[in-house]
Amino acid sequence: MVRLGGNQYGKAEIRVVRVARGAAAGGGDVIRDWSVSTSLSGDLADSHLTGDNANVLPTDSQKNRVYALAREMGAVAPEAFALELGSFFVSSQPPITRARVSIEEYGWQPVGGTGYSFARTGDLIRTTTVVRDADLGVSVVSGIKDLVLMNTTASEFWGYPKDPYTTLPETTDRILATAVNASWRFRPSMVAPPGRPADWDGLFAAARTAITETFAQAYSYSLQQMLYALGSAVIKAVPEVCEVRLALPNKHHFIVDLAPFGLENERAVYHADDRPYGLIEGTVLADDAPAAGIAWT
Amino acid sequence: MVRLGGNQYGKAEIRVVRVARGAAAGGGDVIRDWSVSTSLSGDLADSHLTGDNANVLPTDSQKNRVYALAREMGAVAPEAFALELGSFFVSSQPPITRARVSIEEYGWQPVGGTGYSFARTGDLIRTTTVVRDADLGVSVVSGIKDLVLMNTTASEFWGYPKDPYTTLPETTDRILATAVNASWRFRPSMVAPPGRPADWDGLFAAARTAITETFAQAYSYSLQQMLYALGSAVIKAVPEVCEVRLALPNKHHFIVDLAPFGLENERAVYHADDRPYGLIEGTVLADDAPAAGIAWT
């Protein structure tokens, strides 16, 4: 009467910190501070139906492989790590036909000039998700989480339809603030570049800069318009990217009515509201973007 | 060079509390405590490309409609509310061709016998997501979040493959604990039942009971097996459901090694670990489940 559908399993949020001693340009340490999550799928029906675990590599073993691989690879870019880890599971476990590896990277900046001292940056989280399928190949989607940006002006919102529940006044000057959550899909050619390893860190830096600079430079009539501008900028700055998906909460800053207290409030005092908030989600693609395939699965 | 792909926008986490005075069986109040999120899609390209907002009903208006509809409908089930709200947006805004409405419901139980006094239950969150598409119809997916269950025994885990990174010892007795995150899709016939409104609250209660009872009764050789048992039980208990999707974190309780202190620890003292954790995801379907269509979009 019932049957098993799609399924996957793995270890979530493996908190591995890799220190590469003396590997920085100036002789200091390099740190990679990650939360790694693995997810495997394949011939796993028996475990669900009968409790036969013959095909279920323990999530504990997956965790161990993460630590060991960090030892072997050094403080590499998360994309390089996830590519290697995904291949490992699919190639070493015959019943496993697909591996999904997601990494969150937390930033640290050197302090004090010692080479071994760091402060956590906290301004954003770098992300990557690699999906490796035994038949369909591999995809890399990288991104940013929780990069909070604000323009104190250069944002308008008007010309919208007014239904019987519309009380919002139109505005030609408002604060526009958001937490950028973006992920960008690399072209297949990028994933397996001929002849040399990809400069994943450089590509991330370029995408990040494009987002921040575009947010600052764009004059906005809606957060949707900003979303499209940000996505376009990433593709333009990083031609290796063919698709960008964004989710932008509208972090409302409401002007406070100070008239009851005899004060004007011309663009000066705002209330930063928590909930509810607008949420704008959208996709920007290169005209020649190949189909997404397994990328966002 | 670039183009706009899929997109949607709306208001997230509208915290509406509806009190229906004297509506309870014994004459007390009924409370519905919700976080409502809306998301609309349709002909929204202009807003992204040019900042022309002629088709963009403000998220503030969406919020206002939520409050007004709560006034009109009373303390109804979240499914009934979401169905009505989704239809409203699609039918009243021609450019909008699809509306997605998600609701989290927080539970309260009467205390003190006053009829107006309540304590928040905190044991789980009830959820529903309705997608209404102008062309493709409507779907209802309801569920549970964060129902934390534990069996202190009746769980084994062995017979798994041992790769070079496997150090986990097999066990024939362990604690099995998880936070049930489940969502179940109703059959299309359920969404528009002939002649009478659906008893959404009763269906939720039946699904919830099936999950809790099955978790307690099932002897488990893996969390995957438990997942399949839980999904099957919901479909059996609620024939109006045709598909169940579950995500079950393995909330690891590790037995503590007390041998260094001269103490045996036979199934007595455990460490409840935070991270990493196993994460088991899977789907159970009725054999005759129709295609999911827009349900999980």
Place this chain on the structure above:
Amino acid sequence: MVRLGGNQYGKAEIRVVRVARGAAAGGGDVIRDWSVSTSLSGDLADSHLTGDNANVLPTDSQKNRVYALAREMGAVAPEAFALELGSFFVSSQPPITRARVSIEEYGWQPVGGTGYSFARTGDLIRTTTVVRDADLGVSVVSGIKDLVLMNTTASEFWGYPKDPYTTLPETTDRILATAVNASWRFRPSMVAPPGRPADWDGLFAAARTAITETFAQAYSYSLQQMLYALGSAVIKAVPEVCEVRLALPNKHHFIVDLAPFGLENERAVYHADDRPYGLIEGTVLADDAPAAGIAWT
């Protein structure tokens, strides 16, 4: 030029779960699910000033003692455990003259009738803090965290001063909701009762019931008045308690103005706001309460 002042150190948030097999009345298991935090003080200046750790029992050893003691004592009340643990550190480590042990207890209720299956309750956190001083004796402060209560009526707020910044309208009917955070100090005689162990679980249940019932029964003109009623009720219900400290956030539920939409909203639809919130803090004491001494340090 500078000197060391007060200091303490310990291990925070030790997540120990103690299962007492078959210990329940009906033959089922009893669970104690705790987060234990220890904090020691005494002759610790050297560690701060020179890095000489001769007096610094590692926090890791403190953690180990928690697990071992849980093995030894069984699924006892948190107060009994904390009393024993505090005594252990002070009596076994000569440089340590004071130990502070805090425990949060998370509730589980049996489900399914198996005796080994449980669901986490989630409605509140039970707390206790024991301070054991080598010279000054011992104190026990227990309490509740995050018990969320609501009266949908029977609450007024008016008669307050109006300064130039007051715009709040007076009301004779509002929702009153709070998250009860309360801690109650036991009389010294309670801590070392002659002849028999204290029924800590029974005392907790009595205090909890007093809070919930009083919240329901009290008619309130301010949250301050409710605070005093709650504190008084605990002391009345549990004469072993001589002082109660409460912190009550005013979880604002604002009536939504639906007039713009042609709808009256007579006590029906509310917005549950996040921030800012009122915060009312206060103490209620028995007339004959002895000085608090080390209790709240």
Place this chain on the structure above:
Amino acid sequence: MVRLGGNQYGKAEIRVVRVARGAAAGGGDVIRDWSVSTSLSGDLADSHLTGDNANVLPTDSQKNRVYALAREMGAVAPEAFALELGSFFVSSQPPITRARVSIEEYGWQPVGGTGYSFARTGDLIRTTTVVRDADLGVSVVSGIKDLVLMNTTASEFWGYPKDPYTTLPETTDRILATAVNASWRFRPSMVAPPGRPADWDGLFAAARTAITETFAQAYSYSLQQMLYALGSAVIKAVPEVCEVRLALPNKHHFIVDLAPFGLENERAVYHADDRPYGLIEGTVLADDAPAAGIAWT
């Protein structure tokens, strides 16, 4: 039988954002992004005992005053704002004899060169708490929250006592990581300096730099030693400070045992653990520090 003890009330977490247009050195905007909490005490017994609110200035009015004062004062330092706000409540409300104002400040850095574009920094939270008492004067305590620092070496831990529960191996090289939570009390002369307003921003920057630099430069035999070094450094760098209180979680980074996989792990791969964690708390005072008085109440 019971009586009212100490009490206070106010509005917590008022999320005010003040934009001073063109006020930056280069002509750009200055932002102050705050969470302000007020707490008043005085002759408030009636509200608790009878519900007579004649002395209870609504927390809503307190909130309004925050917004209005932000308009009046501009994007000033949080210390200056809190001093003014505290004085306002005590001077304008006769029953109120003490006001406590706490502010958390979130950092933003200019991006894009527009003068109105900013990115949230996220590396730490700046704090201040001002207590104004009608009789006892005023105190200012400022600080830092959640500044996460790490040394990948230059940290040892050994020479500690070994009790029967000690299994921790001694180490002469470990990662030392913490989240600095520090608050420093200013000397009374600082609070009301003769003739000119204090440079609160400059003092904060000096304290912050002292903490980061000292953390990097100090060789540590215990986190206690680091705590004392950090506190001393603040007092040395900012002579206006007479007392520093610190709470330093030991963010454990455990070396992973890779021997089962045939790999050595010489200071390379670590597991960043969540809980439990060591927690080191302590105070450092200038030799001539006056009594704390109302500062930490």
